[in-house]
Amino acid sequence: MTPNFPPIRTAPAAAGLRAELRAFFASSVKGMTPARRARSWSGWDEEFSRALGQRGWIGMTWPEELGGRGASQLERYAVVEELLAAGAPVAAHWIADRQSGALLLRYGNEALKADMLPRIAAGELYFCIGMSEPGAGSDLASLRTRATATEGGWRVNGSKIWTTHAQHCHYMIALVRTGADAGDDRHAGFSQLVIELASPGVTVRPIEDQTGDAHFCEIFLDDVFVPAEQLLGQEGEGWNQVTAELALERSGPERFLSSHVLIEQLLATLCDQPGNTLTALTGAWAAELWTLRQMSLAVAAKLESGENPMIEASIVKDLGARFEQSVPRDLQAAYDDDAWGHDDGDLRETLSYLTAASPSFSLRGGTREILRGIIARGLGLR
C-alpha cells in the first residue's frame, strides 16, 4: 500500500472563525511591512502572542482546565494556517503551541502540566527544541549531551545548536543521553528533559544567519541541574517520544506557506492584464497551494484520529519545501518591469528576503535527505 491522502470530509473551521481571525489581523498584522510578514513563524513578537492567547487561539486543543478549549486538531489547523497566510509574527509561542505543549500534555506529570500549559496558552511561556548538537545534525542518534542522575534530579552537560529563539525562550525540551553509550541499538538510552534556560550553568549564544536575523542559537550546558519531575515520559524512551513529535512538526501548513506573503504581494502589485507567463505562474502556485493544503489537511485528519502518519508528513514537508523554494526563484525568473505594475519596493524587498531565507526551508525540521530516507523506508527500500 503506497502512502495515501484521502480528502477531508468536514470543514476544518467552524463558520465565522476565519472571519474573526481576519478581523483581528486587520488591526494587528496588516500594518506590518510585507518583508516583516514574510518572516511569519520566524518573527518574534511577545505582545502579539499574548493578544492571541487572550483570544483563546493558543493551545486550543488542550482541556479547558489546562488553558485550552478542547478544540479539534482540524480547528487548530484552521487557526494556524490563517496566522501563517497573513504573515502574523507567531514565533514566540509557535514551538510551545505546536509540539512542546503536546509533549507536556502527553508525558508531563500533573504538577508540570498545571504549571506550564495555562501559561503557554496565555501566550506568556515560550519553548524551544533541543535536538541538534555540533556533532549531531541529521544524525541525531550520535548526540552526546548527557544527563547523569543526582540527588533529586539530573546534572546535564553538553551543548545544543540551531535551537530556534533560545535567547528569548523560558524552557527547552532537550533530547539527552541518560543510558549507556550507543551499543547495538543506536536509539536506546535517550530521555527528554524540560530544562529551564535561566538555570545556573546555561549559556545561550545567538547565531546570525545569512539574512542578518539571529533566530537560532548555540546553547552550552555546564553541570545544569534539572529536577526529577522535569523528566518527560519514561527514562530511555526519548527516541520514540521524539519520533512521535516529529509528525506534528513536519506536516503542518508552515511547510508550504513560508513564501505565501510574496504570492499575495505579487497579486496585489501586478498590473490588470498580466501576460501569459505571470498568469501561468500564478495559476501553478494556486494549484500547488491547493494540492499541498489538501494533502496537509489529510495528514491533520490522521493525527486527529490518533495515527502517526510519519511518512505522509515527510512527503508533505519535502513537497512543501520544494514549492516554497520555487516561489521566489520562479518569480525572479519571470521578472518583467512592465508586468510589475507599481512596486514601491515592498515586493522587491520581500522577494530578496525569501530568496535569501529559502535554503533553510529544506533544512529546518529535518533535511530533504532525511525526509527522503524516511519515505524510502516507508516504501520498503531500507
Place this chain on the structure above:
Amino acid sequence: MNDRRTILTETVDRLFANLAEVGAREDGGKEFDGHWQSIEAIGLPLLMIPEEAGGFGGDWEDAGVVFRALGAHGLGLPLGETVLARAWLGRIGHKAPEGVGLFAFAKEGPDESATTLNDLPWTDRADWILLLRPDRWSLLDAAGAETRERNLLSGDPRASLVFHALDPIADGPLSEGTAMFFAEAALLRACQIAGAIETMLILAIDHVRERRQFGRPLARFQAIQHQLAILAEENAAASCAAASACQSATLGEAGFEIAAAKWRASRAADIAADIAHQVHGAIGFTREYALHAFTLRARAWGRDFGNETYWARTVGRIALAERPKPLWHWLTDRSDRLLETERKRNE
C-alpha cells in the same frame, strides 16, 4: 469510503486485472469486443446515469474510482469516454445510443461543413461520437468520417477523423458552452494518470528490490531511494489532487479544483515517468516489460484536454479575476463552502 464505493472499487479492480491478464493492455484492439462485453456485463458504461433512468447510478467520486483503476491497470479502453459522453447526453436531454461512444471538442461554430477531430482513441471501435462545439452539440456516426491514422505512441490506437460534411444523427444548441464538459474530460484524464503513476511506483519498488548490481539490490543505493521518494511524492500529489477534485465535482461547481488537479496530474505524469524509467534501466524500455503501458499512456493523458500550461493559465485567470480578494481568502472560503455542502448532504 462508503460500502457501495468499496464494493465498486473491488469489483473493477478484479475485472480490470483480468482484462490486463488476457491482453487488453497490448492487443491493439484485436479482442476489443470481448473486453467490452465483460465491461458491459456489469453495467459500467451506464455509470453516472441515474438509476431511475435505467443507469448504474453513481457520482463523480464513484466514477473517479473506476477511471483511476483503468489507469492503475494500464487500460486505455474507452470506458471513461463512453461514460462521460452518455452522462452528458443525459444532461443535455437526449437519450444516449448503445455501444461505444467517444466525445470530441471543436472550436469552430456549427456552420463549418468540414470538421477534423484530431487524435481520438479507438476511432475504429467507436459506434458514435458526441461532438461539442461552442454553441452546439452533434451526435455523429463514426462510420461517416475519413480516418487518418497517426502513430502517436500513446499506448492505444489513435486517429484523426475528417468529416467532409456533418450529417449528425441528432444535434441541438448548447446553451452553457463547453467549458464544464472540457473540464470533466480533463478530470477523467487526471484520475487515469493518478492510477498509472501508482502502478509505476509499485513496479519501480518491486524492480529495485529484486534487481542486484554491485553485489546488492538497487534498493540499497541512496541515489535510487531518493528518486523513488520523489516518485512517491508525485504519486501522492496527483492522487490527492484527483480525489479532491472528484469530491468537489460531486458537490457542485468544481472548475477551479478540476483545473488544479489536471495541472498537478499532468505535471506528475512526466516527473513520475522519467523516474520510473530511470530506475528500471533498459528492461523498462522494452515492449516485453509492462512499464510502457503506464508511462506512454500517462504522458498522452497529460497532454489530452489541456496540458500543464493550459491549465496553469486557466487557474491563473481564475485567481487573478478574484482580485483584490486575497488568493488565500478565496481558496479557503471556497473549500469551507464545499465541505459545508458535503456535511449538509450527509446529515
